Amino acid sequence: MQERPKRILLIIGFIGSVIVIGLAMYIVFFTESPSTTSNGEPVSTTETPTGSLTPSLDGTPGSGNGLSTTNDGTLPEAASxxxxxxxxxxxxxxxxxxxxxxxxxxxKINFYNEDDGFFYTIDKDGNIVKLSNQTFPNVQSVEWNRDAEKAVMVFPDDSKIVYNFQTQSQVTLPKHWEDVEFSPSSDNLIAKSLALDPNNRWLVLSNDNGSxxxxxxxxxxxxxxxxxxWSPNDQVIAFADTSSIVGNNSTSGxxxxxxxxxxxxxxxxxxxxVEGFGFSPSWSPSGKTILYSVYGDYSQGKPLLWLVNGTSASxxxxxxxxxxxxWVDKCTWSSETIxxxxxxxxxxxxxxLQRTLYENRxxxxxxxxxxxxxxxxxxxxxxxxxxxxxxxxxDGSSLYYTDAFSGQLKLIKLK
Structure with a gap:
């Protein structure tokens, strides 16, 4: 073939290639995806970008094990x-x-509202009733009796009263009494009487009016x-953690x-x-057993729950x-065995060792x-x-708790 016709064919081929490539680019970048299929059904345009992280479910705890999905791949709804x-x-x-x-x-749950100084009771449906029309501003702590009808209230100046919500009456306790609690029968009190002189510091018992x-x-x-x-069976009134380490238990190590x-x-x-430190007890309803938490090297310094017999004979x-x-104070007895x-x-x-650093987990x-x-x-x-x-x-149907983040009273249905 002569030189001139060959050159013309090359030019035509080049122009054709440019047209084909341009058309392809237009189709890829400038035309919209069809909104329907050939049979008229809509085409989904929602896709998960390649390489992006899957969004997490809002508020679900980070257990580290991930959340299981349902058969269609969606996250499960919270159960009622x-x-x-x-x-x-x-x-x-x-x-x-x-x-x-x-x-x-x-x-129902009795509680104190710091905002208005009143005590209330509330049921699982949220119905609230005042326990008394008397206000108690700035109550620092409260110790209830077993029937939740009486309470020892402590105020910022260390003054203390016992208030009876049934009779709407009160008595004043000595300021130097600390850690005041009711007996199982609610007729008596126990307290640490802390005088300035260590020789006059005693564990004392009294009537519920301080006499x-x-x-x-x-x-x-x-x-x-x-x-x-104070144990429910009225035998033990306190625990003394006054011993030092007595050595290595040959059985447990x-x-x-x-x-x-x-x-x-x-x-x-x-x-x-007990194995370890930080002993904190909780009696079973009958007083036959003691649930407690301690920590040590064997538990990597984490609090660990233990159970032990608590009667005088065993x-x-x-x-x-x-x-x-x-920690044992994050537990509650539902029955003698649950x-x-x-x-x-x-x-x-x-x-x-440093609970305050991790108590908001x-x-x-x-x-x-x-x-x-x-x-x-x-x-x-x-x-x-x-x-x-x-x-x-x-009736075992509801578990009440305080949300440490908001301070609100909340409930989980158990059945």
């Missing part, structure tokens, strides 16, 4: 009744509450090592110490051998770990069956929640 997964919570109060306790009938005071146990310089805790129960009538009960026997890392506990998620090592609700030793997750609150002051209604 606790079934072991994400569970709805019901907010009962709009304002923060303090000093909550289960009412006498076992189905007829009896000294039970000298405290001296150890008042801060004595934990007032843990460092151990002895906690001394203080008898109401000055009985010499057998000491409780004190200290059948001690065993429950394998749950939480305990519910708020367990912090992803609790780090040494949390027991979101919690998961566990049920502990002390008969068969089974621990199970009951509920994961639908939003990250730190739970405190747990109480279970008498």
């Amino acid at each position: 009744i606790a079934d072991g997964g994400i569970t709805k919570t019901i907010t009962l109060t709009s304002a923060p509450v303090q000093n909550t306790t289960l009412s006498k009938d076992g189905n 007829n005071v009896t000294s039970v146990q000298a405290l001296g310089e150890n008042a801060d090592k004595v934990d007032v805790s 843990f460092d151990t110490k002895v906690i001394y129960p203080v008898g109401k009538n000055q009985e010499n009960f057998k000491g409780l051998v 004190m200290g026997e059948n001690r065993h770990s429950l394998g749950i890392n939480t 305990v519910y506990c708020a367990v912090p998620q992803n609790l780090p090592s040494n949390a027991g 979101p919690d998961t609700l566990y049920k502990l069956n002390l008969t068969n030793g089974r621990n199970e997750v009951v509920a994961i609150p639908e939003r990250d929640t730190t739970m405190s002051n747990l109480s279970v209604s008498a």
